[in-house]
Amino acid sequence: DTEVTQTPKHLVMGMTNKKSLKCEQHMGHRAMYWYKQKAKKPPELMFVYSYEKLSINESVPSRFSPECPNSSLLNLHLHALQPEDSALYLCASSQTPTGPLGEQYFGPGTRLTVT
Amino acid sequence: AQKITQTQPGMFVQEKEAVTLDCTYDTSDPSYGLFWYKQPSSGEMIFLIYQGSYDQQNATEGRYSLNFQKARKSANLVISASQLGDSAMYFCAMREKTGANSKLTFGKGITLSVRP
Numbered sequence: 001d002t003e004v005t006q007t008p009k010h011l012v013m014g015m016t017n018k019k020s021l022k023c024e025q026h027m028g029h030r031a032m033y034w035y036k037q038k039a040k041k042p043p044e045l046m047f048v049y050s051y052e053k054l055s056i057n058e059s060v061p062s063r064f065s066p067e068c069p070n071s072s073l074l075n076l077h078l079h080a081l082q083p084e085d086s087a088l089y090l091c092a093s094s095q096t097p098t099g100p101l102g103e104q105y106f107g108p109g110t111r112l113t114v115t
Numbered sequence: 116a117q118k119i120t121q122t123q124p125g126m127f128v129q130e131k132e133a134v135t136l137d138c139t140y141d142t143s144d145p146s147y148g149l150f151w152y153k154q155p156s157s158g159e160m161i162f163l164i165y166q167g168s169y170d171q172q173n174a175t176e177g178r179y180s181l182n183f184q185k186a187r188k189s190a191n192l193v194i195s196a197s198q199l200g201d202s203a204m205y206f207c208a209m210r211e212k213t214g215a216n217s218k219l220t221f222g223k224g225i226t227l228s229v230r231p
Contacts, residue, residue, distance in 0.1 A: 042206055042221035043160070056218070088158050103150055104219055106160035 003027075004107035006091050012113045015081060021110045023074040023091030032074040033104065034066060035090040043090055049074060081114045088112075118142065119207050119222035126227045128197045135182070136192040136225050138207030146212040149190040150219070151181065155203040163205075166190055194227075202229045 004025045013019050023032065030051050035043035048056035049068040063085075065077040074091055088111050092104040120139045128134040140149065151163040166174045166181045174181040182191040194201055207222040 040204070040224070040226075042224055045218055048218075090158075090160060092160075102148075103162045103165050105162060106152075108157070108159040111158065 006107035018079045021076040025093040029093035031094045033092040037088045118220045121222035133195045138190045144211040148210045150208040151192045152206045153203045197229045
C-alpha cells in the first residue's frame with residue numbers, strides 16, 4: 001500500500017479564518033513533506049519532517065504552521081492567509097529523509113482558495 | 116543554474132504510439148536518484164519510475180522506461196503504446212545525497228496530450 005491521504009480535498013477560507021490541512025500515511029515512512037504548487041508549475045517544498053522533527057523550513061511565512069503529532073500524521077495549520085496563498089497543497093512521505101534513494105509518495109492534495 | 120531541465124513545449128502523441136519526454140540534470144554529486152512523476156488534471160502526483168546513479172541498467176516499469184545516459188546527464192522518459200489516460204503533466208526530479216536532508220528538485224514539467 002503506497003497511499004498518502006489528505007483532507008480536505010477542497011478548502012475555501014477567508015483571510016481571517018484559521019483552518020488545518022491533514023495528511024496521513026501508514027507505510028511506516030519516517031519522512032513527511034509539505035509542498036505548495038501553483039497551476040502549471042512544479043511543487044515547491046515548504047517543510048520536511050524527519051523522524052517527527054522539523055528538519056527543513058524553506059523560509060515559509062509564519063502564517064503556515066506545520067505539526068507532526070506522530071509518525072503517521074502531518075498537519076498544516078493555516079492562519080491569516082493571503083489570496084496569493086491559494087494553491088494546491090501536497091503532502092508526501094518517503095521511507096527515510098536522507099540519501100538519494102527512495103521515492104516520495106504524494107497524496108491527492110488539498111486545493112486551497114483564500115478569499 | 117537549473118538542476119533539472121525540461122525544455123520541451125507541450126507534447127502531442129497519437130494513441131498507441133511511443134513518446135519520449137526529455138530531462139537533463141546537473142549535479143556534481145556522484146550519488147543521486149532520478150524520478151519521474153505524472154500529474155493528471157486531478158492534481159495527484161503519481162510516482163512512475165526511479166533510476167539510481169549507480170544503476171547499471173535502465174529502469175523499466177511496465178510501459179515506462181527511463182533512457183539513462185549518465186555521461187550526457189540525461190534521463191529521458193519513454194512511454195510506449197500511449198493511452199488516452201497518459202495525458203497529463205510530467206515532472207522529472209532529482210534527489211542528491213547532500214547533507215542530512217536531501218531534497219527533491221523538480222523540473223518545470225512537460226504537458227503531454229494523447230490524441231485518439
